Amino acid sequence: MSAITDFFHKIQNQIIEIQTTINQIKTSWENFQKFWDLFFTLVPWEVLLLLIFSVILLSVFNSVSPKTPKANLTLAVLLLSALWIYFWGLFSKEVTYSKVIKASLYILVPLHAIGIFQILSQWGKKWYWNQRRIQPKNWDSALHQLSLDYHQLVGKAHLYHNEIQENRGNLREEIERMERSIQGIKSLLLQDKPTQIQNPEVESNEPNGSQ
Numbered sequence: 089m090s091a092i093t094d095f096f097h098k099i100q101n102q103i104i105e106i107q108t109t110i111n112q113i114k115t116s117w118e119n120f121q122k123f124w125d126l127f128f129t130l131v132p133w134e135v136l137l138l139l140i141f142s143v144i145l146l147s148v149f150n151s152v153s154p155k156t157p158k159a160n161l162t163l164a165v166l167l168l169s170a171l172w173i174y175f176w177g178l179f180s181k182e183v184t185y186s187k188v189i190k191a192s193l194y195i196l197v198p199l200h201a202i203g204i205f206q207i208l209s210q211w212g213k214k215w216y217w218n219q220r221r222i223q224p225k226n227w228d229s230a231l232h233q234l235s236l237d238y239h240q241l242v243g244k245a246h247l248y249h250n251e252i253q254e255n256r257g258n259l260r261e262e263i264e265r266m267e268r269s270i271q272g273i274k275s276l277l278l279q280d281k282p283t284q285i286q287n288p289e290v291e292s293n294e295p296n297g298s299q
Contacts, residue, residue: 134187135194141168142195158199165195221268223275230276234269241266 128136142164149160169192176183197204221237224230241262248255 131194132187132191134191138165138168138172138191139195161199162196165192217265218268221265222272224272227276230269230273234266234273237262237266237269 142161145164145168146157146161149164150157153160169188172188173183173185176188220229221233224233241259244255244258244262248259252259
């Protein structure tokens, strides 16, 4: 009897292990489905398809120009987006351009994020220094900036003395910077109101008389 009991006990344990394994697989599958549901909620499935075909087309472009992978991927995305719009227009009366643009930006924005940040950073620095030249805080900063711009212009003018035509752009930029500094000094002159200092001379005439 004990052997039969042990046999059924082993079978019961195996059934429990199988059920546990099935439950674990079921839980893993549900988590897998939840992950992809969340993924496609954040990233549309069109983006994934566009990325796959772009990578395939990228391999072709890289074989022609291997030194420009970023430009090649950009060209692949734009070309596939144009084909997407074209074939969509063939089989449908209305084309949702926003969906195509959105899918393209999902790929292009991360691809060019560093370049975009560098462009915005350079633009921000240029705007800051232009404002600092045009609207200086005080006379000292205005004169100091004008002095720096003047010496920078003169230095480059001497440096490019024999190559003026080739470096006209650089010299023009330096002249524009100095003009902004002069404009800032003019703005300070317009802000300063002339103060009139009055020093009246009081003449006291004491009457001299004898009574």
